[in-house]
Amino acid sequence: xxxxxxxxxxxxxxxxxxxxxxxxxxxxxxxxxxxxxxxxxxxxxxxxxxxxxxxxxxxxxxxxxxxxxxxxxxxxxxxxxxxxxxxxxxxxxxxxxxxxxxxxxxxxxxxxxxxxxxxxxxxxxxxxxxxxxxxxxxxxxxxxxxxxxxxxxxxxxxxxxxxxxxxxxxxxxxxxxxxxxxxxxxxxxxxxxxxxxxxxxxxxxxxxxxxxxxxxxxxxxxxxxxxxxxxxxxxxxxxxxxxxxxxxxxxxxxxxxxxxxxxxxxxxxxxxxxxxxxxxxxxxxxxxxxxxxxxxxxxxxxxxxxxxxxxxxxxxxxxxxxxxxxxxxxxxxxxxxxxxxxxxxxxxxxxxxxxxxxxxxxxxxxxxxxxxxxxxxxxxxxxxxxxxxxxxxxxxxxxxxxxxxxxxxxxxxxxxxxxxxxxxxxxxxxxxxxxxxxxxxxxxxxxxxxxxxxxxxxxxxxxxxxxxxxxxxxxxxxxxxxxxxxxxxxx
RNA sequence: GGCCCCUUCGUCUAGUGGUCCAGGAUAUUUGGUUCUCAUCCAAAAGAUCGCGGGUUCGAAUCCCGCAGGGGUCACCA
Numbered sequence: 001x002x003x004x005x006x007x008x009x010x011x012x013x014x015x016x017x018x019x020x021x022x023x024x025x026x027x028x029x030x031x032x033x034x035x036x037x038x039x040x041x042x043x044x045x046x047x048x049x050x051x052x053x054x055x056x057x058x059x060x061x062x063x064x065x066x067x068x069x070x071x072x073x074x075x076x077x078x079x080x081x082x083x084x085x086x087x088x089x090x091x092x093x094x095x096x097x098x099x100x101x102x103x104x105x106x107x108x109x110x111x112x113x114x115x116x117x118x119x120x121x122x123x124x125x126x127x128x129x130x131x132x133x134x135x136x137x138x139x140x141x142x143x144x145x146x147x148x149x150x151x152x153x154x155x156x157x158x159x160x161x162x163x164x165x166x167x168x169x170x171x172x173x174x175x176x177x178x179x180x181x182x183x184x185x186x187x188x189x190x191x192x193x194x195x196x197x198x199x200x201x202x203x204x205x206x207x208x209x210x211x212x213x214x215x216x217x218x219x220x221x222x223x224x225x226x227x228x229x230x231x232x233x234x235x236x237x238x239x240x241x242x243x244x245x246x247x248x249x250x251x252x253x254x255x256x257x258x259x260x261x262x263x264x265x266x267x268x269x270x271x272x273x274x275x276x277x278x279x280x281x282x283x284x285x286x287x288x289x290x291x292x293x294x295x296x297x298x299x300x301x302x303x304x305x306x307x308x309x310x311x312x313x314x315x316x317x318x319x320x321x322x323x324x325x326x327x328x329x330x331x332x333x334x335x336x337x338x339x340x341x342x343x344x345x346x347x348x349x350x351x352x353x354x355x356x357x358x359x360x361x362x363x364x365x366x367x368x369x370x371x372x373x374x375x376x377x378x379x380x381x382x383x384x385x386x387x388x389x390x391x392x393x394x395x396x397x398x399x400x401x402x403x404x405x406x407x408x409x410x411x412x413x414x415x416x417x418x419x420x421x422x423x424x425x426x427x428x429x430x431x432x433x434x435x436x437x438x439x440x441x442x443x444x445x446x447x448x449x450x451x452x453x454x455x456x457x458x459x460x461x462x463x464x465x466x467x468x469x470x471x472x473x474x475x476x477x478x479x480x481x482x483x484x485x486x487x488x489x490x491x
Numbered sequence: 492g493g494c495c496c497c498u499u500c501g502u503c504u505a506g507u508g509g510u511c512c513a514g515g516a517u518a519u520u521u522g523g524u525u526c527u528c529a530u531c532c533a534a535a536a537g538a539u540c541g542c543g544g545g546u547u548c549g550a551a552u553c554c555c556g557c558a559g560g561g562g563u564c565a566c567c568a
Binding site: 024025026028058060061063064122126129130133136137139140141142143144161162163178181182183184186187189191192194195196197199201202203206221222223224225226227228229247249250252256257258259285288289290291292294295296297298315316317318319320321322324325327328329331335369370371372373374382400402433436437440446447448449450451452453454455456459461462463464465466467 | 492493494495496497498501502503504505506514515516517518525526527528529530531560561562563564565566567568
């Protein structure tokens with residue numbers, strides 16, 4: 001019989017500590033695919049262990065803050081189903097979840113640094129610092145504030161920036177995504193902890209917040225990897241433990257080089273939802289940008305992602321955002337949806353002409369276009385002719401590669417013959433199919449000719465679902481009326 | 492310029508010394524599914540695994556160098 005011994009028990013206990021991840025955007029605008037991916041990964045990591053996913057606003061730069069951005073960020077997360085357990089609007093055990101409301105904490109910890117001689121007031125003006133910086137730049141050297149430490153620093157008081165006093169050294173650390181990383185002492189520097197406006201910098205605030213909110217793993221973008229040694233130095237000065245670090249590579253814009261950015265037209269994720277992309281499809285797509293489970297599976301349900309996701313399997317190179325792949329995934333999800341469910345989701349996307357149509361009729365139409373739909377916003381161009389008579393469009397037969405060879409009189413004769421037969425039909429799919437086959441035999445025409453004439457006459461659209469299905473849904477009255485309209489347009 | 496990261500079909504990727512003259516998906520092209528569009532099925536084309544050395548019987552996989560790309564060097568995050 002094996003008995004548990006203390007060290008193992010302790011290790012077990014520590015490893016059982018709750019997983020807590022966070023998404024900490026600054027409220028400076030909307031969220032694009034790149035931003036949401038960081039949130040998604042953090043959410044997945046929390047969900048797969050029954051841990052907590054936390055939203056925190058990093059609003060210490062008041063100049064950059066954008067009105068309404070907070071609500072927009074919250075709406076984006078909710079729309080994608082990345083619900084958080086603690087956050088600015090719902091609170092939690094470590095509230096508030098807004099940095100500008102946590103200044104007391106930062107002051108307390110800043111005082112600890114001052115007392116330990118690890119922070120100093122920096123009375124130099126931004127202009128003075130710029131001069132020094134320019135000097136370093138012109139010498140093609142990296143700017144290090146610690147090379148220019150002021151000799152005598154006054155006691156820190158509000159209105160004056162507080163700067164970290166670093167103790168440069170080489171670091172090696174493990175990153176959950178990037179693996180083992182290392183740097184020399186030359187990158188560790190004195191950075192600003194608290195700005196002259198009294199608010200902390202991100203560099204200081206996030207360390208304190210993550211500590212106090214008991215974050216177990218920080219998941220963030222690549223842009224922070226260079227400052228990691230500074231953070232390691234700060235953890236040591238504060239004498240606190242650091243969370244695990246996971247640095248995910250950027251998602252690249254369409255050029256495949258620069259990171260996806262709003263400047264270069266990266267779309268708001270909410271815009272994708274507005275265009276009729278499904279949250280699950282978007283989540284699947286975003287997760288598969290840089291992650292896969294090692295098998296050949298491409299489609300992952302939300303539950304499968306939660307079960308199978310792992311930071312170790314996130315790639316280290318940036319992935320290019322290709323909307324065509326998203327289109328495919330979304331089309332796939334649309335096809336998989338039960339008709340009733342799809343019908344509810346497309347409610348706001350019908351063409352205006354459909355406003356008086358019955359649910360029954362719209363469902364019939366929807367079932368015909370379901371496999372053609374890549375995103376809901378395409379619905380009008382696919383279905384308008386089901387709801388309104390489009391004007392006769394001569395271009396459709398004049399440019400048709402089979403029909404343009406025929407005289408208009410021939411077209412007219414064929415259409416009249418078709419009409420005669422369709423007038424006898426009950427317009428069930430079965431009867432229509434039979435009659436269309438009969439017509440092929442009787443006229444000796446290829447489907448490419450006969451069906452195209454009828455299809456163009458009844459839809460006036462360049463593309464439509466199968467002919468018998470389309471006619472059946474349009475119904476006898478509408479179909480025959482449109483054939484008559486076409487006949488009178490043919491001379 | 493310093494430091495750090497990255498580099499497999501157009502794109503997302505599999506691949507951790509032999510089963511890889513590199514697999515899947517998507518995109519593209521072609522054929523089939525009684526017309527169009529789409530779906531579905533089938534097929535084609537598409538990567539000298541960034542380049543150059545080395546280690547090894549054998550390298551996409553290990554080592555070294557180089558190049559290219561990216562990130563960072565704020566009182567921004």
